Each structure stands twice: as C-alpha cells, then as structure tokens.
Amino acid sequence: MSPQPARRNERSRRAILAAALELLAESGYADLTIEAIASRAGVGKPTIYRWWRGKGAIILDAVVETFPDVVELPDTGDxxxxxxxxxxxxxxxxxxxxxxxxxxxxxxxxxxxxxxxxxxxxxxxxxxxxxxxxxxxxxxxxxxxxxxxxxxxxxxxxxxxxxxxxxxxxxxxxxxxxxxxxxxxxxxxxxxxx
Amino acid sequence: MSPQPARRNERSRRAILAAALELLAESGYADLTIEAIASRAGVGKPTIYRWWRGKGAIILDAVVETFPDVVELPDTGDxxxxxxxxxxxxxxxxxxxxxxxxxxxxxxxxxxxxxxxxxxxxxxxxxxxxxxxxxxxxxxxxxxxxxxxxxxxxxxxxxxxxxxxxxxxxxxxxxxxxxxxxxxxxxxxxxxxx
Amino acid sequence: MSPQPARRNERSRRAILAAALELLAESGYADLTIEAIASRAGVGKPTIYRWWRGKGAIILDAVVETFPDVVELPDTGDxxxxxxxxxxxxxxxxxxxxxxxxxxxxxxxxxxxxxxxxxxxxxxxxxxxxxxxxxxxxxxxxxxxxxxxxxxxxxxxxxxxxxxxxxxxxxxxxxxxxxxxxxxxxxxxxxxxx
Amino acid sequence: MSPQPARRNERSRRAILAAALELLAESGYADLTIEAIASRAGVGKPTIYRWWRGKGAIILDAVVETFPDVVELPDTGDxxxxxxxxxxxxxxxxxxxxxxxxxxxxxxxxxxxxxxxxxxxxxxxxxxxxxxxxxxxxxxxxxxxxxxxxxxxxxxxxxxxxxxxxxxxxxxxxxxxxxxxxxxxxxxxxxxxx
DNA sequence: CCTTAACCGAGACGGTACGTCGGGTCTTTGA
DNA sequence: TCAAAGACCCGACGTACCGTCTCGGTTAAGG
Known part of the structure; x- marks a missing residue:
C-alpha cells in the first residue's frame, strides 16, 4: 500500500531535490511547479507524489539535506x-x-x-x-x-x-x-x- | 487605455472587497480564487482584472478599507x-x-x-x-x-x-x-x- | 422607444458599413468583431446595436449599398x-x-x-x-x-x-x-x- | 510532444463525438461550445484540445464515424x-x-x-x-x-x-x-x- | 539464476482556475 | 437630446497545472 523505502530510487530522490532548488534559484516560486520539477529531474510526477505531499515538503527536505549543519554556536565566554x-x-x-x-x-x-x-x-x-x-x-x-x-x-x-x-x-x-x-x-x- | 476611475461602479467595488474577506473567513486562502470572488460578488472577472492586479491587491484594499483606523496610541506619560x-x-x-x-x-x-x-x-x-x-x-x-x-x-x-x-x-x-x-x-x- | 431614423447620423452609418468591408478585406471573418467595427468606425457599440441586429445585417447592408447594380442581363437574342x-x-x-x-x-x-x-x-x-x-x-x-x-x-x-x-x-x-x-x-x- | 494515439481513451473519444452530435441536434450551432461538449461528455477541455483543433474537426470526425457508408450507387443499367x-x-x-x-x-x-x-x-x-x-x-x-x-x-x-x-x-x-x-x-x- | 513484484518513466486523464476576448446592455458625458 | 465612449455582466475561449490513473520497462530481492 504505502511505498517501501527500501526500494526507493536514490538517484531520483536526489534529482528531485536538486531540481527544486535549482528552479527556485533560477525562476523563483512562481515557476516552481511539480511538473517543472519532474521534468527537470527526469522523473514522472507519480514518483514525486509517492514520496512527498507537495512542493513544501520537497523544499523542506531539500533545504534540510543541502544545508544540514546548523551554525554551531561558539561559547567564548563573551x-x-x-x-x-x-x-x-x-x-x-x-x-x-x-x-x-x-x-x-x-x-x-x-x-x-x-x-x-x-x-x-x-x-x-x-x-x-x-x-x-x-x-x-x-x-x-x-x-x-x-x-x-x-x-x-x-x-x-x-x-x-x-x-x-x-x-x-x-x-x-x-x-x-x-x-x-x-x-x-x-x-x-x-x-x-x- | 487605462480605465477611468470616474466611471467606476462603486457597488461592484464594494461587493468585490466584501466577497474577498468573506471567502477568506469562511474557507481560507486555498479556496480564494478570482472566480469565486467574482461569483460571490455578482461580478464578471474582467471587472476585477480591470481594477486590480490580482488577489493580493484586492485583499490589501479590502483590509485597508475595512480596518481603516490604526490604533491611536495613547500618550498617558506611562x-x-x-x-x-x-x-x-x-x-x-x-x-x-x-x-x-x-x-x-x-x-x-x-x-x-x-x-x-x-x-x-x-x-x-x-x-x-x-x-x-x-x-x-x-x-x-x-x-x-x-x-x-x-x-x-x-x-x-x-x-x-x-x-x-x-x-x-x-x-x-x-x-x-x-x-x-x-x-x-x-x-x-x-x-x-x- | 425604437430609434427614429430621421435622427440617424449618416456619417456614422457610412463609417460603420465601410469599416465592416475594410476589416473583412484585410483580416477576414475571424477578426471581424463588433468591437473592431466600432473602433474602426470611431463609433460606440450601442450605436451599432441600435441600428443593426448583428454582423450579418451590417455586411448585408454594406454589400447592398456598395454593389448596388445587379448585372443588367443583355438580351442580344443569343x-x-x-x-x-x-x-x-x-x-x-x-x-x-x-x-x-x-x-x-x-x-x-x-x-x-x-x-x-x-x-x-x-x-x-x-x-x-x-x-x-x-x-x-x-x-x-x-x-x-x-x-x-x-x-x-x-x-x-x-x-x-x-x-x-x-x-x-x-x-x-x-x-x-x-x-x-x-x-x-x-x-x-x-x-x-x- | 504530440500526443500518442496508443494511449488514447477510446471511451472519451466516443463520448465527445456523441456529445457534439447530440448538442447540435438539440440546440443547434449557437449553443455548441467546447465547454458544453466537454461537460456533456464528462471530459476535461484539455482532453478535447489534445486531440482536435476545434469544433469543426470534432463535427467532421463525428459525421464520418456516425454515417460512414456512402450511398452505394446501384448500377441497374438505367x-x-x-x-x-x-x-x-x-x-x-x-x-x-x-x-x-x-x-x-x-x-x-x-x-x-x-x-x-x-x-x-x-x-x-x-x-x-x-x-x-x-x-x-x-x-x-x-x-x-x-x-x-x-x-x-x-x-x-x-x-x-x-x-x-x-x-x-x-x-x-x-x-x-x-x-x-x-x-x-x-x-x-x-x-x-x- | 530466475521469478516477480515494486518502483520507475511517461504521459493521458478529469478537473479547476487562470487571464483574455468579445457579446450585448446600461450609464455617464459632452457636444 | 442623442450619440460617443466605455464600464458593466456574462460566458466561452484556449492554456497551465493539479493530483490520479494506467501503461510497459527496468531493477533489485528472494527463492
């Protein structure tokens, strides 16, 4: 019923996240459509909907994965x-x-x-x-x-x-x-x- | 070329702003479409596009007109x-x-x-x-x-x-x-x- | 109620018929709209609807007026x-x-x-x-x-x-x-x- | 680029042609709109535009398919x-x-x-x-x-x-x-x- | 190694909304 | 006082995406 993560195509996953960030950087939110992401990633739309609820979830994953390290606060005493x-x-x-x-x-x-x-x-x-x-x-x-x-x-x-x-x-x-x-x-x- | 405000239908203007706020209150942003506003206001879509650039401009006008008075700050000395x-x-x-x-x-x-x-x-x-x-x-x-x-x-x-x-x-x-x-x-x- | 022919503006009448034929000759039927005729003739749309039922009636009038003389058949005996x-x-x-x-x-x-x-x-x-x-x-x-x-x-x-x-x-x-x-x-x- | 006939939905194709003929018979050409055909056929407008250029092409297909057999001329000698x-x-x-x-x-x-x-x-x-x-x-x-x-x-x-x-x-x-x-x-x- | 089942790409589908065009009517304005 | 101008309501246009579905084809797991 629900998809099996083990079978997931890692290449597609990466391509989708990358495509989303690229499109955002190039054209902004207005041109960020699921179809554009799928096309840019060389992926079918169902592959996206199988793993994400929508654009927001994709962007969140992309951001979390691309900028993973929170600024580690120094504690210099000052x-x-x-x-x-x-x-x-x-x-x-x-x-x-x-x-x-x-x-x-x-x-x-x-x-x-x-x-x-x-x-x-x-x-x-x-x-x-x-x-x-x-x-x-x-x-x-x-x-x-x-x-x-x-x-x-x-x-x-x-x-x-x-x-x-x-x-x-x-x-x-x-x-x-x-x-x-x-x-x-x-x-x-x-x-x-x- | 650009529309003449003098000819504007005041009744339509009000109905559109009211319809936008009502729809927002009732169904939220997801269901706020230009078509829904036009339909609720009893107005054609072109009448909306003649006077506003999009949903955002309508909402702004509606808010400015509906809640016109900024809180008048008291100056009690405290x-x-x-x-x-x-x-x-x-x-x-x-x-x-x-x-x-x-x-x-x-x-x-x-x-x-x-x-x-x-x-x-x-x-x-x-x-x-x-x-x-x-x-x-x-x-x-x-x-x-x-x-x-x-x-x-x-x-x-x-x-x-x-x-x-x-x-x-x-x-x-x-x-x-x-x-x-x-x-x-x-x-x-x-x-x-x- | 119904318009008084006596009051009719002859200049407008001519301009409308001419505009219709010109537009037909230039752009064909697809671009022949009442708005285009009105605009070309320098006339408001209501002026057109006051005197004609639609595009067809205009074209008919224009043709009848522009090409009035039916071919006068000779009777040479042959x-x-x-x-x-x-x-x-x-x-x-x-x-x-x-x-x-x-x-x-x-x-x-x-x-x-x-x-x-x-x-x-x-x-x-x-x-x-x-x-x-x-x-x-x-x-x-x-x-x-x-x-x-x-x-x-x-x-x-x-x-x-x-x-x-x-x-x-x-x-x-x-x-x-x-x-x-x-x-x-x-x-x-x-x-x-x- | 251009749609693949193999994937075409035969049920939709038939429904569209039938709807066009029905609407013509019932209401005449004036009420024959793409939207009306789509609605009657239970089909989205893009499905129509994907396969036909306009109303004319639909009617032609419908007529060719519905009345396929040309009158087979007898040759009785007379x-x-x-x-x-x-x-x-x-x-x-x-x-x-x-x-x-x-x-x-x-x-x-x-x-x-x-x-x-x-x-x-x-x-x-x-x-x-x-x-x-x-x-x-x-x-x-x-x-x-x-x-x-x-x-x-x-x-x-x-x-x-x-x-x-x-x-x-x-x-x-x-x-x-x-x-x-x-x-x-x-x-x-x-x-x-x- | 072979089967087989899931995911995959592709894209057509029923829809919704878009923003525009033109139709025909009604109101305002100016001559 | 009438006609110009044009705003109005309306409905249809043709398009873009939505999210779902149905296809074969490929691939990786499990037998």
Missing part, C-alpha cells in the same frame, strides 16, 4: 560576541538572494499548510533556536544574564526582528543592523548592575 | 502602559482566527510580489509603526528612553517577535506573552540609571 | 452568349479574394440566422436570379428553350454548381469553367430538335 | 433511375432537420477554415462524388451519355443546385424537386439522338 556571530550569519542568509528565494517559497507553503509549518519549525529552526537558547542559559549560569529573563522569548527577540525586516522590507539586512540588534537585546537581558 | 496597550491589541489580532486568515493570505501574496510588499508596508503597516515610533520619540524627549536607542529598530523589536511566533507557531499569542515582550523591550531602552 | 456574360461575371466574383471573403462572411451569418438568410435571398440574390429567369422566359417565348423547362430550377442549375465549387473547393473558378457550365445548361434546355 | 435514387437520398438528407443542423455547423466551420474545408471535401464528400462520377463513366461507356460530357462538372450539376436551394432557401427540398433535377441533368448529357 555572549555579545557569540550572538553577533550567529545573528550576522542569519542576517546574511536572509540577505542572500538565492537563500532568500528558498526561504520565501518555504514560507509561502508554510503559511498554507499547518502540518508543514510544524515540520519546518521542528526540523529546520528548532536546532538553531535551541542552540541559541542553550548559549543564553550558560550565560545566565555565569551571571551574564538577568536570572528572570524569559529565554524562550529572548531567542525570539533576536530572530523576530530579522523576519520582520525580511518580510516587510522595512530596511536593509546588513552587518551593522545585525550588531545593533544584538546590542539592543543585550541591553534587555544584562543584569541590572551590568 | 510608556510601558501605552506599549502594552498597542502590543496586546496586535497580539490579539494575530491570535484571532479570522484576522489571522486574512493576514496569512496577504503575507503569501506579499512574499510572491515585491510590488505588493511595498504597498502593504506603506499603506497598511507604516502608519502603525510610525505611531509607535512617535510615541517612543516623545518618551525619549521626556527622558524615559536612552538617548542613543535606535528607535526604528526598537519598533521592529516590538513587532518582530510577534510575527516570528505567528509565522512559526513557536508559542501561544496571549496577553501575558504580550506583556512580557513589552517588559523585555522596555529593559532594552530604559535609561541606564532607570 | 441566349448562350447572354448567359455566358452573366455566369462569367458571377464566377469572377466568387474567384475574387475580396468579394469572396465578403460572401464567405455573409454565408456564415446566413447559416446561423434564418431571418438574415431570407433577407440575403430577397435583397441580394433575388434580383439577379429573377433577371436570369426573365431572360430565360423571353428565350422560351422565342422558341429557344423547351416549353416544359422548369425555369426556376434552370436558374439554380446555373448558379448552384458555382456555389458548390466555391464552397467545397472542388475545382478552379475560371472562364472556361463558366463557359462549360453554360454549355451544359444550354444542352439541358434546348428544344429537342435544336 | 442511369436515370440510379441517379434518382442517389439524388432523392441526398435531398432527403438536406431536408432532415437534424442532419441539416449538422451540415450547417460543418459548413460554417468549413467557411472559416481552409484546412478543414479540404478535409471535409476529401473525407466526407469525395467518396460520394466519385461514386456518382464512376456511374456516369460506366453509362458513357454504354453509350448512354454524350462522349464529350465533362463528367466532373456533371456531378456538380447534380449536387450544386441542392446546395444552392439549401443554402439560400429558394425552394422546398422534396422528391419531385429531386426528380426534376435529375431530368434536367439527364437532358444535358444524353446523346443527341436520344
């Missing part, structure tokens, strides 16, 4: 420097046209599919968010962060503005912007007597 | 209280299923159309963001905000996390969340000797 | 020569690309509208057919045609094959063809002892 | 009787409302599409015309027809007037008419000494 590193990298990703196109496509699919939204959150973002949260916890243990700071929300305080600016084009996504953002968040969480 | 009011209201909007469906649809269209993105930013969001920014400026003049705080980014620090949580479903959109968010931002901008 | 003259002229009309395009358009409209068919028959064809019939009658009176020949059908025997060949492209429409046709019909109607 | 049989049958076809509606539709399409005109001529009419011509040739060989009679034109002399009368409604399409037509043509081709 929280501000460590956050700068990760926020600068994140801002750069959103500023990059190709990566941005992919994220844009994935976000569109996510907005129309709750299931997919959960998977994107858990498989793609959670590791990144958790790593930052862990870094914040270690900083709090070291007395560099107010003991009562709600760390989950602090993480969102770091990443949320980037999404806002990317989504609504309210300003440039540059390094100075990233640094200023980190400074603002640092000011919010530093112990009173800083 | 910045924290004033921000709580506006952030609570914003969080409530994103938590509301109907409004959220509309925002979701508009965001999808925005992600696929740069032109539309600019219009959404300028016509829909800018007034709100500017109002908050103005309140922050008056607070800064009153010495309640650090003189070097980058107010544009502070505004995004307030709204960005809400978008993040709404987009990625990383947590509930509740009043306590709103208040905690305001507290974090206040901590980031209060004068050192607060 | 029936064969007289018929040759009229049949040659008719064959030449069907062979002419411009006239053929007009006839084609009118025939299409005729096939889809019984009312128009009657008008085309009575206003456009009847004079021609009756003239030939009258010539045949005078020939019969002179003893050149069998007394029992059904003249109405003889007229159709002359013109029918031309329509057949034009409609079904079963052969060229040339002078030799016209002459051979006349000879055949003459053989059918000459008195036995010829 | 040419007049044989021609009466075929001309009576032809006149009856044009007089029949359903068949006439089909012919009317096909003629309209034919007038607007040269390609189709050739196909109608070759696939639908040619066999019939050739059969009559063959009968005339055998009669000529038997000395019943003038040796110099242009047989191709004689065939058109038989069928042309029927088209003329049908197209222009110049008279009734009845058996006496058919017989009188045959008599006229016989008079035109019989050897001089009868």
């Amino acid at each position: 929280l501000r420097a460590d956050l700068r590193a990760v926020i600068r990298a994140t801002v750069a990703e959103f500023a990059d046209p190709t990566l941005s196109a992919t994220t844009r496509a994935l976000t569109i699919e996510t907005l129309a599919d709750d299931d997919l939204a959960g998977q994107v959150r858990d498989r793609l973002l959670r590791p990144q968010l958790d790593a930052v949260r862990a870094r914040l916890e270690s900083a709090r243990a070291a007395g560099r962060v107010r003991p009562d700071a709600p760390l989950e929300q602090v993480v969102e305080l770091l990443f949320g503005p980037i999404y806002h600016r990317w989504l609504l084009r309210t300003g440039p996504l540059t390094e100075p912007y990233a640094d200023a953002l980190v400074d603002l968040v640092m000011a919010a969480i530093e112990p009173a007597g800083g | 910045l924290r209280a004033d921000l709580r009011a506006v952030i609570r209201a914003t969080v409530a909007e994103f938590a509301d299923p109907t409004l959220s469906a509309t925002t979701r649809a508009l965001t999808i269209e925005t992600l696929a159309d740069d032109d539309l993105a600019g219009q959404v930013r300028d016509r829909l969001l800018r007034p709100q963001l500017d109002a908050v920014r103005a309140r922050l400026e008056s607070a800064r003049a009153a010495g309640r905000v650090r003189p070097d705080a980058p107010l544009e980014q502070v505004v995004e620090l307030l709204f960005g996390p809400i978008y993040h949580r709404w987009l990625l479903r990383t947590g509930p959109l509740t009043e306590p969340y709103a208040d905690a968010l305001v507290d974090l931002v206040m901590a980031a901008i209060e004068p050192a000797g607060g | 029936l064969r020569a007289d018929l040759r003259a009229v049949i040659r002229a008719t064959v030449a009309e069907f062979a002419d690309p411009t006239l053929s395009a007009t006839t084609r358009a009118l025939t299409i409209e005729t096939l889809a509208d019984d009312d128009l068919a009657g008008q085309v028959r009575d206003r456009l064809l009847r004079p021609q057919l009756d003239a030939v019939r009258a010539r045949l009658e005078s020939a019969r009176a002179a003893g050149r045609v069998r007394p029992d020949a059904p003249l109405e059908q003889v007229v159709e025997l002359l013109f029918g094959p031309i329509y057949h060949r034009w409609l079904l492209r079963t052969g060229p429409l040339t002078e030799p063809y016209a002459d051979a046709l006349v000879d055949l019909v003459m053989a059918a109607i000459e008195p036995a002892g010829g | 040419l007049r009787a044989d021609l009466r049989a075929v001309i009576r049958a032809t006149v009856a076809e044009f007089a029949d409302p359903t068949l006439s509606a089909t012919t009317r539709a096909l003629t309209i399409e034919t007038l607007a599409d040269d390609d189709l005109a050739g196909q109608v001529r070759d696939r639908l009419l040619r066999p019939q015309l050739d059969a009559v011509r063959a009968r005339l040739e055998s009669a000529r060989a038997a000395g019943r027809v003038r040796p110099d009679a242009p047989l191709e034109q004689v065939v058109e002399l038989l069928f042309g007037p029927i088209y003329h009368r049908w197209l222009l409604r110049t008279g009734p399409l009845t058996e006496p008419y058919a017989d009188a037509l045959v008599d006229l043509v016989m008079a035109a081709i019989e050897p001089a000494g009868g």
Whole structure:
C-alpha cells in the first residue's frame, strides 16, 4: 500500500531535490511547479507524489539535506560576541538572494499548510533556536544574564526582528543592523548592575 | 487605455472587497480564487482584472478599507502602559482566527510580489509603526528612553517577535506573552540609571 | 422607444458599413468583431446595436449599398452568349479574394440566422436570379428553350454548381469553367430538335 | 510532444463525438461550445484540445464515424433511375432537420477554415462524388451519355443546385424537386439522338 | 539464476482556475 | 437630446497545472 523505502530510487530522490532548488534559484516560486520539477529531474510526477505531499515538503527536505549543519554556536565566554556571530550569519542568509528565494517559497507553503509549518519549525529552526537558547542559559549560569529573563522569548527577540525586516522590507539586512540588534537585546537581558 | 476611475461602479467595488474577506473567513486562502470572488460578488472577472492586479491587491484594499483606523496610541506619560496597550491589541489580532486568515493570505501574496510588499508596508503597516515610533520619540524627549536607542529598530523589536511566533507557531499569542515582550523591550531602552 | 431614423447620423452609418468591408478585406471573418467595427468606425457599440441586429445585417447592408447594380442581363437574342456574360461575371466574383471573403462572411451569418438568410435571398440574390429567369422566359417565348423547362430550377442549375465549387473547393473558378457550365445548361434546355 | 494515439481513451473519444452530435441536434450551432461538449461528455477541455483543433474537426470526425457508408450507387443499367435514387437520398438528407443542423455547423466551420474545408471535401464528400462520377463513366461507356460530357462538372450539376436551394432557401427540398433535377441533368448529357 | 513484484518513466486523464476576448446592455458625458 | 465612449455582466475561449490513473520497462530481492 504505502511505498517501501527500501526500494526507493536514490538517484531520483536526489534529482528531485536538486531540481527544486535549482528552479527556485533560477525562476523563483512562481515557476516552481511539480511538473517543472519532474521534468527537470527526469522523473514522472507519480514518483514525486509517492514520496512527498507537495512542493513544501520537497523544499523542506531539500533545504534540510543541502544545508544540514546548523551554525554551531561558539561559547567564548563573551555572549555579545557569540550572538553577533550567529545573528550576522542569519542576517546574511536572509540577505542572500538565492537563500532568500528558498526561504520565501518555504514560507509561502508554510503559511498554507499547518502540518508543514510544524515540520519546518521542528526540523529546520528548532536546532538553531535551541542552540541559541542553550548559549543564553550558560550565560545566565555565569551571571551574564538577568536570572528572570524569559529565554524562550529572548531567542525570539533576536530572530523576530530579522523576519520582520525580511518580510516587510522595512530596511536593509546588513552587518551593522545585525550588531545593533544584538546590542539592543543585550541591553534587555544584562543584569541590572551590568 | 487605462480605465477611468470616474466611471467606476462603486457597488461592484464594494461587493468585490466584501466577497474577498468573506471567502477568506469562511474557507481560507486555498479556496480564494478570482472566480469565486467574482461569483460571490455578482461580478464578471474582467471587472476585477480591470481594477486590480490580482488577489493580493484586492485583499490589501479590502483590509485597508475595512480596518481603516490604526490604533491611536495613547500618550498617558506611562510608556510601558501605552506599549502594552498597542502590543496586546496586535497580539490579539494575530491570535484571532479570522484576522489571522486574512493576514496569512496577504503575507503569501506579499512574499510572491515585491510590488505588493511595498504597498502593504506603506499603506497598511507604516502608519502603525510610525505611531509607535512617535510615541517612543516623545518618551525619549521626556527622558524615559536612552538617548542613543535606535528607535526604528526598537519598533521592529516590538513587532518582530510577534510575527516570528505567528509565522512559526513557536508559542501561544496571549496577553501575558504580550506583556512580557513589552517588559523585555522596555529593559532594552530604559535609561541606564532607570 | 425604437430609434427614429430621421435622427440617424449618416456619417456614422457610412463609417460603420465601410469599416465592416475594410476589416473583412484585410483580416477576414475571424477578426471581424463588433468591437473592431466600432473602433474602426470611431463609433460606440450601442450605436451599432441600435441600428443593426448583428454582423450579418451590417455586411448585408454594406454589400447592398456598395454593389448596388445587379448585372443588367443583355438580351442580344443569343441566349448562350447572354448567359455566358452573366455566369462569367458571377464566377469572377466568387474567384475574387475580396468579394469572396465578403460572401464567405455573409454565408456564415446566413447559416446561423434564418431571418438574415431570407433577407440575403430577397435583397441580394433575388434580383439577379429573377433577371436570369426573365431572360430565360423571353428565350422560351422565342422558341429557344423547351416549353416544359422548369425555369426556376434552370436558374439554380446555373448558379448552384458555382456555389458548390466555391464552397467545397472542388475545382478552379475560371472562364472556361463558366463557359462549360453554360454549355451544359444550354444542352439541358434546348428544344429537342435544336 | 504530440500526443500518442496508443494511449488514447477510446471511451472519451466516443463520448465527445456523441456529445457534439447530440448538442447540435438539440440546440443547434449557437449553443455548441467546447465547454458544453466537454461537460456533456464528462471530459476535461484539455482532453478535447489534445486531440482536435476545434469544433469543426470534432463535427467532421463525428459525421464520418456516425454515417460512414456512402450511398452505394446501384448500377441497374438505367442511369436515370440510379441517379434518382442517389439524388432523392441526398435531398432527403438536406431536408432532415437534424442532419441539416449538422451540415450547417460543418459548413460554417468549413467557411472559416481552409484546412478543414479540404478535409471535409476529401473525407466526407469525395467518396460520394466519385461514386456518382464512376456511374456516369460506366453509362458513357454504354453509350448512354454524350462522349464529350465533362463528367466532373456533371456531378456538380447534380449536387450544386441542392446546395444552392439549401443554402439560400429558394425552394422546398422534396422528391419531385429531386426528380426534376435529375431530368434536367439527364437532358444535358444524353446523346443527341436520344 | 530466475521469478516477480515494486518502483520507475511517461504521459493521458478529469478537473479547476487562470487571464483574455468579445457579446450585448446600461450609464455617464459632452457636444 | 442623442450619440460617443466605455464600464458593466456574462460566458466561452484556449492554456497551465493539479493530483490520479494506467501503461510497459527496468531493477533489485528472494527463492
């Protein structure tokens, strides 16, 4: 009934994921159709529908497989420097046209599919968010962060503005912007007597 | 060549905008087609295409016209209280299923159309963001905000996390969340000797 | 209620008929739309619908007005020569690309509208057919045609094959063809002892 | 590139042709739309466009398939009787409302599409015309027809007037008419000494 | 090694919606 | 006061993809 992963054609799987990313980079979301992916990958449409629920699932798999390593947060003891590193990298990703196109496509699919939204959150973002949260916890243990700071929300305080600016084009996504953002968040969480 | 607004049928215009919002509330973005809007509004498709570029433009017009009054920020002298009011209201909007469906649809269209993105930013969001920014400026003049705080980014620090949580479903959109968010931002901008 | 012919704009009337014939000659029936006629004539569509039922009626009026004079059949006493003259002229009309395009358009409209068919028959064809019939009658009176020949059908025997060949492209429409046709019909109607 | 006939769905093909003829018989050419055919046949529009160029091609296929057997001309030795049989049958076809509606539709399409005109001529009419011509040739060989009679034109002399009368409604399409037509043509081709 | 069953490519299928064109009507505007 | 201009409602156009289905052909597992 349901397909047997053992029989799966690895060549086709790779070709489909690659085709999806290529098409996104070349023509954007508007031209990303299942038919185009199948044609580019040299694959029949049923092969795609056998293994994925739709475009969103393909893009998610492609992204997870192509950019597998979450930024491993350094713990240099200097929280501000460590956050700068990760926020600068994140801002750069959103500023990059190709990566941005992919994220844009994935976000569109996510907005129309709750299931997919959960998977994107858990498989793609959670590791990144958790790593930052862990870094914040270690900083709090070291007395560099107010003991009562709600760390989950602090993480969102770091990443949320980037999404806002990317989504609504309210300003440039540059390094100075990233640094200023980190400074603002640092000011919010530093112990009173800083 | 291009249509003459003077000749426009006001009844049709209203019916189209209303139909779009109704369909969104009832069936969500997936079932929001131009044909469905035309049919519900008792209007021909060409009448829609004569005046709008696509679904996104219709939704934007509908939202702007239906929810015209941006929250008029109070200036009670108590910045924290004033921000709580506006952030609570914003969080409530994103938590509301109907409004959220509309925002979701508009965001999808925005992600696929740069032109539309600019219009959404300028016509829909800018007034709100500017109002908050103005309140922050008056607070800064009153010495309640650090003189070097980058107010544009502070505004995004307030709204960005809400978008993040709404987009990625990383947590509930509740009043306590709103208040905690305001507290974090206040901590980031209060004068050192607060 | 119904339009008053006295008030009719003669300039518009002429422009519409001319535009119809021009468009037919230039682009053929496929591009002959009421909108194109209106635009070419510098006239609004309602002005057309006020005075004509549709494209067919316009073309009929245009043809009747532009080619008003039915071939005046000579009566030289030589029936064969007289018929040759009229049949040659008719064959030449069907062979002419411009006239053929007009006839084609009118025939299409005729096939889809019984009312128009009657008008085309009575206003456009009847004079021609009756003239030939009258010539045949005078020939019969002179003893050149069998007394029992059904003249109405003889007229159709002359013109029918031309329509057949034009409609079904079963052969060229040339002078030799016209002459051979006349000879055949003459053989059918000459008195036995010829 | 072009569709593979081997994969074609025979059930759909039949349903489409049947639907076209039914709609023509019921509502006439004005209501014969591709959408109506698709809907009646329970078929998607693209399935129609995949296999046919337009309405004309469908009707032609339907007619060829539904009325496949050309009247097999008898050769009783009595040419007049044989021609009466075929001309009576032809006149009856044009007089029949359903068949006439089909012919009317096909003629309209034919007038607007040269390609189709050739196909109608070759696939639908040619066999019939050739059969009559063959009968005339055998009669000529038997000395019943003038040796110099242009047989191709004689065939058109038989069928042309029927088209003329049908197209222009110049008279009734009845058996006496058919017989009188045959008599006229016989008079035109019989050897001089009868 | 051979069978056999699953996946594979290919693409036709019934559909839905697209964005456009033209039909015929109705309203506004200007001369 | 009438006609120009053109917006309107409507329906059909021909196309693009959707997701499903039916084909042989190939391939890899299991006997």
